[in-house]
Amino acid sequence: MxxxxxxxxxxxxxxxxxxxxxxxxxxxxxxxxxxxxxxxxxxxxxxxxxxxxxxxxxxxxxxxxxxxxxxKQSERLDRYATAADELREKGRFYEAWETPTELDLKRKKQLNMGLPPVYDRAALNLSDDEQAKMRAERGQGVWRFKLNQERIEWTDGILGDLSIDAASVSDPVLIRQDGQVLxxxxxxxxxxxxxxxxxxxxxxxxxxxxxxxxxxxxxxxxxxxxxxxxxxxGPQGEALSKRLGTLALKDLRDNGVEAMALLSHMARLGSSQPIELCETLDQLADGFDLNHFGSAPTKFDVDDLYPLTARFLHTRPLSSVSEQVAEIGVPDDLAETFWNVARANITTRKDIAGWWHLFRDGATPLVADEDREFVAQAFDMLPEPPYSADTWKSWTDAVKEATGRKGKGLFMPLRKAVTGLERGPEMADVMQLLQKKPAL
Structure with a gap:
């Protein structure tokens, strides 16, 4: 398995x-x-x-x-101690007492001589008396694993055949001086x-x-x-480590990134496959293959997550946001209509409340000076709500008849006056959601 x-x-x-x-x-x-x-x-x-x-x-x-x-590894310390004892018995574990300063001096000396900066195994040459003296003077040492200085080879699932010369690697410390298992x-x-x-x-x-x-x-x-x-x-190839504090998953979630948008992006990023928005983890798993990934550093741009989040939300049914829609006060009989309008015009769930605020309280009209008189006349011709899906057509037909305006000169000033926006959802949908009559 x-x-x-x-x-x-x-x-x-x-x-x-x-x-x-x-x-x-x-x-x-x-x-x-x-x-x-x-x-x-x-x-x-x-x-x-x-x-x-x-x-x-x-x-x-x-x-x-x-x-x-x-x-939890903290509950398995006895098991690690048993493994350490086994390595000692096999002569593959040894104690060393060099200080960080001493190790640093050794590395610098090796580099100056053109040698790889690896631990020189000086501790292996200490006699029992010398070890006892070091223990008395410096306390417990670190425990290092004694590598067999030969090539270590394996076939990597992404990088292919790898080979590392163990002689070019320091014997790793497995237990710290304070006893912490690494x-x-x-x-x-x-x-x-x-x-x-x-x-x-x-x-x-x-x-x-x-x-x-x-x-x-x-x-x-x-x-x-x-x-x-x-x-x-980062997006420019810069080290991401300095920015990771701002890319915590909890922060991405708080900023409105959808889980499946994030997962869809990360499951394909750095592979030869195009990034595709998936709706379920089963879909992601079916299309996942390590063989498509390469070794080159992979550029990540957090801004790429928001278009995916918007696309994901555009396909969501009301049931996926019903709690949030109810919380902001959308009446049950308008919830379906509201969500159908809002979901096509949001980037994250945080934008949902703003649309209901517009429908419930009205927008700040966006009116050019040359259109103010026209908009005032049009608003006078609009009855009090509630409005229906037919209100926009019947109202603009009446305004057209009264003012002679038509086309963009008719519709755009009224859209901007009603919504405060130059573009957005269909006005027939907007009208039936308005809770109060627009006013200048």
Whole structure:
């Protein structure tokens, strides 16, 4: 069975970059009829917050990316300790005491000599007495995984055949000096224990994947299928990382972006397939294929989400907004007519109330000086509401007869005077929704 996972750290809010990873993993599982796991990588007790964990779940629920089970790494620390002991027994785990300053000096020296800036494994040369002395002077050290310095190869689901020379990579720290278990080993243990078959994540994890493949092998595990999607940039190719704070999913939702508009965009962005607006996750899953994605950085522009949102809303039935329409005070007998007019003229749901305000309270007339006398005469000829779908025609016919105006010279000044807008819905529809007689 296909099993995927989304493993965010609850140290901040989800943004569009996180969503890409979550969506890809969700769609792979959904298309295959498999399982999608939400795993909170919360081993950092200082930075992990319950408010972020709660918001992650709210964001995924809003998008419809429902999980089959939820896991927390903070509840699995004993399991990681067992794996660490196994690595020690196999001679693949060693303690090191260098300070950040000492490591930085080593890297600079290596770079000056034209060597790759990787950890030199000095800790492996310490005798038992020297280790005891370091422990006495500096306390517990970090625990590093000893890589086999050979090529690590795998076929990536997006990037194709990859090969990384482990000699060009530092032995990764798996446990910090304070005892905190890091993602690199926790993820390996979790993916194996939870039966994860496919892992899709950002291309910034390629080196992590190489080291994790070796950790899996050392623990006797089989590696899942890995795929690394491209990273997002801004619309001009600029780094998106500085703007991610403004692209939190909760903020996009608050700004009126529709879930399916966002998902439709993200499911095709960076692929060879055109972006198509889908109405359901089933549709998205049916058309999803990792083979269509490439390695080039992918430009993301938040402004592209609003035309999609508008198109999505234009197809929605009244039932999808009935609560909001009732809340703003639209009478039940006008709700269907109101929504048919409003939905074709809004970008987000936030625009709905403005249309009812116009129909209920009237607009600020937009009248040119040369049309003021004409509009005043026309308004005098308009009876009090309620109006019907025929009111606009009967009224403009009467005004035409009385004033001799016709065509654009007749209709445009009256549209602008009634709605305060130069363009918009059919005036026959507008008239039957007006709750009071327009006035200058």
């Amino acid at each position: 296909t099993v995927t996972r989304f493993a965010p750290s609850p140290t901040g809010y989800l943004h569009v970059g996180n969503l890409r990873t979550a969506l890809f993993n969700f769609l792979i599982a959904k298309k295959a009829g498999g399982q999608f796991i939400l795993r909170l990588d919360d081993t950092d007790p200082e930075r992990s917050k319950q408010e972020y964990a709660d918001q992650i779940q709210r964001d995924l629920e809003w998008l419809g990316l429902t999980w089959d089970r939820i896991e 993602y690199t080993i926790a993820s390996v243990v979790d993916d194996t224990d939870m039966g994860v078959t496919h892992v899709v994540r950002g291309s910034d994890h390629v080196t992590n994947t190489a080291t994790q493949i070796q950790i899996m092998e050392a623990l006797g595990f089989s590696a899942p299928s890995f795929a690394h999607h491209s990273l997002l940039t």
